[in-house]
Amino acid sequence: MFTKKQNRLPAAYYRGGTSRAVIFRQQDLPEDRNEWEPIFCGIIGSPDNNGRQLDGLGGGISSLSKICVVGRSSHPDADLDYTFAAIGVRNWDVDYSSNCGNMTSAIGPFAIDTGMIESKNDGEITVRIHNTNTGKIIHSTFPVADGEAAANGSFAIDGVAGTAAKIELAFINPAGSKTGKLLPTGHVTDVLDGVEATCIDAGNPCVFIKAADVEVNGTILPDEVDSHPTILSKLDSIRRKASVAMGLSKDEESASGSIPKIAIVSPPKSHKLLSGQVIEGNTIDLVVRALSVGQPHKAVPITVAMAIAAAANLAGSTVHASVSSSRVDPDGITLGHSSGNIMVGSKFDRQGTLTQATVFRTARRLMDGYVYWK
Incomplete structure (x- = not known):
């Protein structure tokens, strides 16, 4: 029996570090966030009892079963809001409880590539990202070429073939992301x-x-x-x-x-x-x-x-x-x-508090256009 045509939304597909995700502009999603979960699961191909997500853009493992949403900043120290969702492979789980550091590397490039942030000159740019999952700020620094995030470069990360442009991610005051404490139990062990x-x-x-x-x-x-x-x-x-x-x-x-x-x-x-x-x-x-x-x-x-x-x-x-x-x-x-x-x-202050953690990643736009789900 025929029912209706497929649903579709503008989206992009990026590799960030050793992960991949579908990325949306928040303005393209429904205002009611309760409507996001079935959209995300349908696009990724979950739930899949076979664990392969062949009917979606997931890859059957957690590092390939992800969604990112990028919108206007709600934080005075950031240029963008970024929300991460981990999608269950075999179930309907859409988990917003944590951030994905790897996919964070793709958020700045996505913002440049889509025009959410304008880069008037070629060279290095820093995008300040507010991760809504943790409430933390990340500074993403990367090169721009011809108005887009540079993809070519000589930097390599283990787990990803080839080389690409280097992206520096500085996580500012990362302690206490969900609990407000570096040691939530009050004990070192x-x-x-x-x-x-x-x-x-x-x-x-x-x-x-x-x-x-x-x-x-x-x-x-x-x-x-x-x-x-x-x-x-x-x-x-x-x-x-x-x-x-x-x-x-x-x-x-x-x-x-x-x-x-x-x-x-x-x-x-x-x-x-x-x-x-x-x-x-x-x-x-x-x-x-x-x-x-x-x-x-x-x-x-x-x-x-x-x-x-x-x-x-x-x-x-x-x-x-x-x-x-x-x-x-x-x-x-x-x-x-x-x-x-x-x-x-x-970096630690004199009291031994972690004030910044820095990692280097690469990211690349794989495709953009429309993504479809039933």
């Missing part, structure tokens, strides 16, 4: 499900545990995590208990799928990556394996990397106990993940 953990809120709320304390090799790769008989359920149990301890949910059952994020950490050592290449232990300060929406991440979420930079500065934390005593780069901490490494620059 807590014992959750019998495991020592550091619960920290910087960029996004996160919980970090040592790989040895859950009896897994810290260099475990994503497919090995998926096939492990107990580790995913154990990490989810710890994560849900951390959610309650951090005041993010009233009980474990109501814990968000997105936050807190969880990662296991271990001291640096040489090991194989997803590509089959070997990362040398003397080129990294810490080994990290992170989960995102219940799935092993093939790199590391930017906000997790920022939280690690903060935790590494806290004596007694699970991260501090695992990180190398002498840093590869004195300007930050270099993390080894499943696809390579990433350096997070950090």
Whole structure:
């Protein structure tokens, strides 16, 4: 039986860091935000019991199942508002509880490319972004060519083939993104499900545990995590208990799928990556394996990397106990993940408070026009 023609809206599709997302101008979406969720799910192709999202623009994994909305700034220190939504793959979940650091790298270029912000001259520009999910400000600095965000460049990030223009993201005062505190439980470590953990809120709320304390090799790769008989359920149990301890949910059952994020950490050592290449232990300060929406991440979420930079500065934390005593780069901490490494620059005041975290990413417009859903 025939029903009606498809719905459509203006949109663009961008890669940001090691993620991809459909990006909308807020003015093109319904004013009633309750109408956004079915639109987002229909466009991404969720829910999909097959876990592939073939009938949409998702890719079957959390890093490819994302929506961004960019609108006029509601903050005096920003040029734009940016709202992030994580879309469930097998369910109807549309989660606004956290930011995506990787996709943040595409927001400034999107604003330039769509004319939301005008660049009169070629060269470097800084766009001030207000992330509505966390209430935090991010300064995005990148080159502009012929009135558009430059795509070509010589900068490479692990997990993405080729090179592109460098984008600097400076997250201003990232501590307390959701809870208002760097240490939401009031302790540097807590014992959750019998495991020592550091619960920290910087960029996004996160919980970090040592790989040895859950009896897994810290260099475990994503497919090995998926096939492990107990580790995913154990990490989810710890994560849900951390959610309650951090005041993010009233009980474990109501814990968000997105936050807190969880990662296991271990001291640096040489090991194989997803590509089959070997990362040398003397080129990294810490080994990290992170989960995102219940799935092993093939790199590391930017906000997790920022939280690690903060935790590494806290004596007694699970991260501090695992990180190398002498840093590869004195300007930050270099993390080894499943696809390579990433350096997070950090600045602290005299009281040891994290005032800024800086990462470098690349982004690119893949397409724009209209996106359709049923």
